[in-house]
Amino acid sequence: MFLVGLTGGIATGKSTVGNIIREHGIPIIDADIAARIVVEPGKPAWHKIRKEFGDEVFTDDKQLDRTKLGEIIFNNVEKRRILNSITHTDIYKEMCWQAFKYCLRGYPFVVMDLPLLFETGNMTNYMHKIIVVVCDEEIQLERLMKRSGYSETKAKLRIAAQMPQEQKMEQANFLIENSGSLEDLRNQTIRVINVLQSSNYHWKLRFMIASFFLILLIGIYFLKILFFNRSKE
Structure with missing residues (x-):
């Protein structure tokens, strides 16, 4: 079994591509879901976050308040580094464990949905192929503002905090351009799926x-x- 990385900038349509891939019976291992699992109450990462960031980043029922924590780390590089050092290893372990289970079930490959694949660089060398989803920058900004309710200034800061699309495109094995219709996106994704399934x-x-x-x-x-x-x- 081999691993395929799926990545792209915020609001470029990566999740939509992932859903199309799932429709074709291909397993997707989502880093965001793994991140939620490793910070469940009582788990090692949960205790470390509470010790480092305090009770204010947790809800009354002891769940991690990702919105509050996100605001803290977005404006503080050092805090973001600390959080990454706490969670990333556990996230990758969880994803690898899920991949191993899919391997035992006979799947030829799985897709790992990794929004920060290139930014962290920890999993890049394990990917046999990498799919990068991109779109026009103005469309990306509009989608993010509509989806999250951000002001234009805040949305631009969120986009600027990630690696530029051009740099991600240079490292892609497959490039999916999502500035057009859903049908066009679906057709591009199916072409990629066909290539992977023929390997x-x-x-x-x-x-x-x-x-x-x-x-x-x-x-x-x-x-x-x-x-x-x-x-x-």
């Missing part, structure tokens, strides 16, 4: 893994024989 790369990976375990078992077998023969002398 035989997952068989190469399975062969390599099987070969590794076969060699390991053979090595253990001969070591046992060697140990048995020595014990008889």
